[in-house]
Amino acid sequence: xxxxxxxxxxxxxxxxxxxxxxxxxxxxxxxxxxxxxxxxxxxxxxxxxxxxxxxxxxxxxxxxxxxxxxxxxxxxxxxxxxxxxxxxxxxxxxxxxxxxxxxxxxxxxxxxxxxxxxxxxxxxxxxxxxxxxxxxxxxxxxxxxxxxxxxxxxxxxxxxxxxxxxxxxxxxxxxxxxxxxxxxxxxxxxxxxxxxxxxxxxxxxxxxxxxxxxxxxxxxxxxxxxxxxxxxxxxxxxxxxxxxxxxxxxxxx
Numbered sequence: 001x002x003x004x005x006x007x008x009x010x011x012x013x014x015x016x017x018x019x020x021x022x023x024x025x026x027x028x029x030x031x032x033x034x035x036x037x038x039x040x041x042x043x044x045x046x047x048x049x050x051x052x053x054x055x056x057x058x059x060x061x062x063x064x065x066x067x068x069x070x071x072x073x074x075x076x077x078x079x080x081x082x083x084x085x086x087x088x089x090x091x092x093x094x095x096x097x098x099x100x101x102x103x104x105x106x107x108x109x110x111x112x113x114x115x116x117x118x119x120x121x122x123x124x125x126x127x128x129x130x131x132x133x134x135x136x137x138x139x140x141x142x143x144x145x146x147x148x149x150x151x152x153x154x155x156x157x158x159x160x161x162x163x164x165x166x167x168x169x170x171x172x173x174x175x176x177x178x179x180x181x182x183x184x185x186x187x188x189x190x191x192x193x194x195x196x197x198x199x200x201x202x203x204x205x206x207x208x209x210x211x212x213x214x215x216x217x218x219x220x221x222x223x224x225x226x227x228x229x230x231x232x233x234x235x236x237x238x239x240x241x242x243x244x245x246x247x248x249x250x251x252x253x
Contacts, residue, residue: 010251011100012038014076016066016084018108020125020167022048022159027151028236029079029243040076042069044083046164056171057118059083059111059179063090070098077250079243081105082202082229086179093185101250102190103243106201106229112174123168130165137161148233180207184214189253191220191246193231193239200228220246 013033015026023041030039044062046052055061066087070076078099080088085107092099113120129137137157145153183190192211195201212219222242224235232239 010037012040012073012076013247014066014070014073014078015039015041016062016078016080016087017041017044017047017159018082018084019111019119019122020047020129020159020163021081021084021156022162024048024155024158024162025081025152026232027155028149028232028240031151032240032244033247038073040069040073042066043162044087046167046170048159048162052164052166052170054170056173057167058173058176059086059090060094060176062087063094066091067095067098070095074098075100077101077103077247079103079105080107081232082108083111085109086111086174089179089183089186090177092188093182096187099188101188101246102186103193103246104190105193105231105239106195106203107179107192108174108202109179109207110175110202112172116173116175118168118172119174126163126165126168129160130163130167131161134161145233148230149236152233152236180210181214183211186215186218189218189220189246189249190215191222191242193222193224193242195224195227195229195231195234199226201231202229220249 017025023043026041033039043050078088085104086109088102092102137160141153145156194203208221224231224238227234
């Protein structure tokens, strides 16, 4: 977990990372908002050195973990990427009093494999990256993270060094619910930031329409052309502008 001092009179901004990332993977967001409000980046279980229980790895369990941290800080704006985006939505459904607004960066609404278990790519990714020396990860990042800001590459490397290799071995269940349909239960404003499917974005136009049907005027959809799954890393200016708008709407709300 990382925290910025920030101000205490505004809703804190809580950050939930994606699978194999960590709390280190939000440098641009922390730099943008950390001087004006509390910014709290959480490590999911098995990530960033956080303990990994032997129990099933599920979105609901991740949401419960986040809820325990949020009870210390009160209602927060919750920003989640990929796995963290799905977790943020589940958190808002399960513990609505803890969430003031949601910002979802290409959420993994239908994550996991075809059976709802672990994503098929996870095992190979863990074997290739988890715990490797920084020099080896830096060489891999030249390809995997091409074009990203240096601070984002450094955060990615830190995350892989803190990833528990057992993450690919514990039982996983990502599709306990239809997480897209479950957005209808969310009562707070939701900003959904997506890229292009052809470039690797995982939220489909059909899923956007399901979310829009459930959320109505509570949904603000911000498509960012030319980006894939890692929008804040591929188009940081456009991403931060969308987050600033969402934060401002909450502050003025």
